[in-house]
Amino acid sequence: MPVSQNASGAKIWQLRNRNQTLARWAAYLAGVAVFMWCWQRISDATTWFFVWDAPRIAADIGGRAWPPRWSYMDKLWGPLWDTLNMATLGTLLALVMAVPVAFLAARNTTPSATFIRPIALFIIVATRSINSLIWALLLVAVIGPGVFAGLLAIAFRSIGFCAKLLYEAIEEIDPTQVEAITATGASRWQVMAYGIVPQIMPAFAGISVFRWDINIRESTVLGLVGAGGIGLQLQSSLNTLAWPQVTLILIVILAAVVIGEWVSAKVRGAII
Amino acid sequence: MSAVLLEDRLGTTWKKPPLISNPTLRWGLFIAAAVYLVLATASIDVNWSRVAEGLSRGWAFIASFFNPDFVSRGTDIRDGILESVIITVASTVVGILISIPIGLGAARNIAPLPVYLICRGIVALSRALNEIIVAILLVAIFGFGPLAGFLTLSFATIGFLAKLLAEDIEEMDKVQAEAIRATGSTWMQWINYGVQPQVMPRLIGLSMYRLDINFRESAVLGLVGAGGIGATLNTAFDRYEFDTAAAILLIIIVTVMVLEYLSGIIRAKVQ
Amino acid sequence: MLELKNLSKTYRTGDKALQNVTLTVPKGQVMALIGPSGAGKSTLIRCINRLVEPTSGSVILDGTDVTALGSGALRKMRRKMGMIFQQYALVERLTVMENVLSGRLGYVGFWRSYFRKYPQADVDEAFRLLDRVGLLAMADKRADELSGGQRQRVGIARALIQNPRLLLVDEPTASLDPKTSRQIMRLICELCAERDLAAVINIHDVALAQMFVERIVGLKAGELAFDGKPVEMTEDVLTNIYGEEDWHATIREVDDEDAEAEEPVA
Numbered sequence: 145m146p147v148s149q150n151a152s153g154a155k156i157w158q159l160r161n162r163n164q165t166l167a168r169w170a171a172y173l174a175g176v177a178v179f180m181w182c183w184q185r186i187s188d189a190t191t192w193f194f195v196w197d198a199p200r201i202a203a204d205i206g207g208r209a210w211p212p213r214w215s216y217m218d219k220l221w222g223p224l225w226d227t228l229n230m231a232t233l234g235t236l237l238a239l240v241m242a243v244p245v246a247f248l249a250a251r252n253t254t255p256s257a258t259f260i261r262p263i264a265l266f267i268i269v270a271t272r273s274i275n276s277l278i279w280a281l282l283l284v285a286v287i288g289p290g291v292f293a294g295l296l297a298i299a300f301r302s303i304g305f306c307a308k309l310l311y312e313a314i315e316e317i318d319p320t321q322v323e324a325i326t327a328t329g330a331s332r333w334q335v336m337a338y339g340i341v342p343q344i345m346p347a348f349a350g351i352s353v354f355r356w357d358i359n360i361r362e363s364t365v366l367g368l369v370g371a372g373g374i375g376l377q378l379q380s381s382l383n384t385l386a387w388p389q390v391t392l393i394l395i396v397i398l399a400a401v402v403i404g405e406w407v408s409a410k411v412r413g414a415i416i
Numbered sequence: 417m418s419a420v421l422l423e424d425r426l427g428t429t430w431k432k433p434p435l436i437s438n439p440t441l442r443w444g445l446f447i448a449a450a451v452y453l454v455l456a457t458a459s460i461d462v463n464w465s466r467v468a469e470g471l472s473r474g475w476a477f478i479a480s481f482f483n484p485d486f487v488s489r490g491t492d493i494r495d496g497i498l499e500s501v502i503i504t505v506a507s508t509v510v511g512i513l514i515s516i517p518i519g520l521g522a523a524r525n526i527a528p529l530p531v532y533l534i535c536r537g538i539v540a541l542s543r544a545l546n547e548i549i550v551a552i553l554l555v556a557i558f559g560f561g562p563l564a565g566f567l568t569l570s571f572a573t574i575g576f577l578a579k580l581l582a583e584d585i586e587e588m589d590k591v592q593a594e595a596i597r598a599t600g601s602t603w604m605q606w607i608n609y610g611v612q613p614q615v616m617p618r619l620i621g622l623s624m625y626r627l628d629i630n631f632r633e634s635a636v637l638g639l640v641g642a643g644g645i646g647a648t649l650n651t652a653f654d655r656y657e658f659d660t661a662a663a664i665l666l667i668i669i670v671t672v673m674v675l676e677y678l679s680g681i682i683r684a685k686v687q
Numbered sequence: 688m689l690e691l692k693n694l695s696k697t698y699r700t701g702d703k704a705l706q707n708v709t710l711t712v713p714k715g716q717v718m719a720l721i722g723p724s725g726a727g728k729s730t731l732i733r734c735i736n737r738l739v740e741p742t743s744g745s746v747i748l749d750g751t752d753v754t755a756l757g758s759g760a761l762r763k764m765r766r767k768m769g770m771i772f773q774q775y776a777l778v779e780r781l782t783v784m785e786n787v788l789s790g791r792l793g794y795v796g797f798w799r800s801y802f803r804k805y806p807q808a809d810v811d812e813a814f815r816l817l818d819r820v821g822l823l824a825m826a827d828k829r830a831d832e833l834s835g836g837q838r839q840r841v842g843i844a845r846a847l848i849q850n851p852r853l854l855l856v857d858e859p860t861a862s863l864d865p866k867t868s869r870q871i872m873r874l875i876c877e878l879c880a881e882r883d884l885a886a887v888i889n890i891h892d893v894a895l896a897q898m899f900v901e902r903i904v905g906l907k908a909g910e911l912a913f914d915g916k917p918v919e920m921t922e923d924v925l926t927n928i929y930g931e932e933d934w935h936a937t938i939r940e941v942d943d944e945d946a947e948a949e950e951p952v953a
């Protein structure tokens with residue numbers, strides 16, 4: 145009730161009535177209280193002495209980290225190649241696995257909405273909510289350190305991501321095109337190849353390139369847990385406090401990310 | 417009517433026109449891709465005996481999902497998850513609060529050029545740096561603990577939200593905003609009445625989405641000492657305590673599912 | 688040749704779209720199906736090739752009960768029924784030629800169709816049909832680059848390359864301008880005559896139907912309301928099917944037989 149009367153009887157206009165206003169303030173208050181409590185906990189767990197000392201430490205590290213040790217670059221080409229391979233092959237492997245999952249998860253293509261669809265959706269959520277570093281941690285524990293573990297980590301993490309976007313694209317296709325192919329007497333697989341696949345092809349290409357870009361970023365750090373790539377060098381440089389090498393590695397990672405983004409933007413522009 | 421004659425085409429074979437019409441380019445790309453794939457696959461040396469050995473461990477891990485152990489490291493898990501949640505909430509709130517002014521500044525249609533360039537620079541920096549790397553640097557500077565994690569995720573949130581917010585503002589309906597400006601409003605009033613109503617629903621939706629991402633990320637920050645459940649998880653894997661690891665992963669998965677469900681409801685409500 | 692016996696369809700929502708429709712279409716007859724929106728015309732057509740499963744009743748084509756077939760036999764049966772859609776329903780991202788050849792999917796195996804290795808006879812037939820509908824030059828264009836009338840012609844070619852016995856046509860002209868509508872209707876009817884095909888054509892434009900077909904069936908709320916020759920279509924009949932309205936301008940006078948010059952389809 146936006147219009148009410150004040151004490152003297154004059155009508156005043158308000159956007160919300162009293163109860164709504166109260167509820168709103170209560171919600172704000174609760175929000176602030178929750179945040180303050182969170183902050184309190186963080187603050188308790190922090191050694192503030194170090195924090196006050198942070199500017200000096202930052203300056204100290206900065207001083208030691210510059211200039212980068214360019215000669216170290218020779219040792220980085222191999223890991224960089226591994227990083228690229230983990231991202232690319234990982235993405236390909238993920239797509240191979242994501243396509244069937246997406247078809248099983250989409251409402252209009254799933255063979256069984258009551259049994260198979262929930263399983264497919266669970267695979268999607270489970271692989272998506274586990275970060276690729278955790279996947280790497282797990283795979284390193286299971287199959288030992290190396291590029292292969294990183295590749296699989298990238299692949300598993302990407303299944304859910306790609307399958308989710310893909311099944312949403314499948315659910316949005318134009319059903320009459322599928323009906324028209326069905327009406328010619330085509331088999332189930334032919335309907336798929338002629339009626340559905342052409343319609344989701346642009347989405348598929350876009351998703352692949354998009355995920356490849358993300359995977360380039362992620363594969364640069366997988367080495368931190370022993371899964372190969374340039375992150376391995378980062379880890380050992382950090383352990384030996386070789387700050388000039390760290391600087392160089394960070395610059396290389398940044399360059400890789402920027403180039404990856406540029407390439408994916410170009411490819412996306414070319415196919416869409 | 418057409419220049420193409422039926423007699424010319426009858427009996428000729430038909431092929432689907434290729435995606436790339438230039439044959440040199442097509443074959444060049446094809447061969448390059450094939451060569452790359454061969455080289456890349458060859459350069460990955462897999463220690464198959466180690467993998468075979470690992471398979472049984474992999475099975476053990478999968479099996480432990482059906483028999484997770486929440487108890488033996490109960491306190492560690494509880495504290496870790498709680499710390500993850502705290503980091504998530506605090507960093508999302510702070511990230512949103514900071515990304516609103518930066519998002520406004522990064523929208524070309526409402527910000528003056530110098531402000532625009534600075535804000536875009538911040539956004540680009542935040543997006544280019546991987547969370548883990550930021551966390552490593554911040555741990556080195558501020559010491560171990562959740563503060564580094566909190567700062568990392570706040571910084572990452574800024575890059576994500578401010579960019580999308582700026583793009584939203586750049587795409588918004590000009591007429592509505594100009595109508596407000598025409599009433600002689602101040603800049604603040606203009607933002608409040610002309611811009612905010614248009615971008616608010618999506619901002620809320622994106623914030624919920626970011627909350628979800630931040631929670632997932634907070635689970636790995638512990639690997640580099642920046643607080644949260646990651647440290648416990650790391651220890652569990654190091655000691656091959658798969659049942660504890662499975663318990664932690666299940667908690668993460670369920671939390672993400674719940675968050676996604678909630679954000680779906682909230683997004684439906686504001687739109 | 689085509690027989691519908693007590694065909695009924697009740698959708699899961701409870702809509703009784705068809706109720707006890709019994710109808711026979713002899714060989715080579717072009718029949719128009721008219722009726723107000725929601726009368727069940729599309730449902731009737733889709734029940735014939737079982738894009739929609741009928742609730743009860745049977746559809747008999749050349750002595751075979753279509754409603755009793757298993758999925759493999761149904762696919763073989765669908766080859767005998769070409770379908771043409773209102774919104775063309777071409778696969779937009781495939782070329783014209785691929786769309787036409789997709790009419791042969793029921794005849795070729797999966798891998799052949801996947802690699803686009805159709806038998807030469809099919810390719811020749813596709814070229815012939817494209818030439819017949821005036822689109823030979825467009826064979827390698829993508830379907831979404833065509834105009835509405837051109838797309839509908841591709842749709843016709845796709846239905847005909849199936850070598851069907853029966854055409855099922857759902858509002859072929861509803862998205863087209865009046866002139867193109869006539870051209871398309873004429874093309875369909877000529878092709879039916881050439882190949883001695885029976886056809887069931889859903890159509891909203893009563894005058895257009897009267898102009899081209901030999902029999903009109905009216906549907907009203909899922910039930911048969913009229914069955915007769917175009918000349919028997921009077922204002923009373925229309926009022927019965929559609930409700931009260933001034934129908935004079937809608938019905939074609941019987942005596943103004945094709946006054947306009949025949950224009951070539953191109």
Ligand SMILES: Nc1ncnc2c1ncn2[C@@H]1O[C@H](COP(=O)(O)OP(=O)(O)OP(=O)(O)O)[C@@H](O)[C@H]1O
Nearest residue numbers: 698699700702704723724725726727728729730731
């Ligand atoms: N998939 C469906 N699910 C539920 N009800 C449906 C479905 N398709 C059609 N109906 C209902 O069945 C009835 C007949 O629909 P139908 O599409 O056959 O009519 P129509 O005569 O083709 O109409 P129009 O001229 O508008 O195309 C309508 O009441 C419609 O609401």
Ligand SMILES: [Mg+2]
Nearest residue numbers: 728729730858
């Ligand atoms: Mg209809």
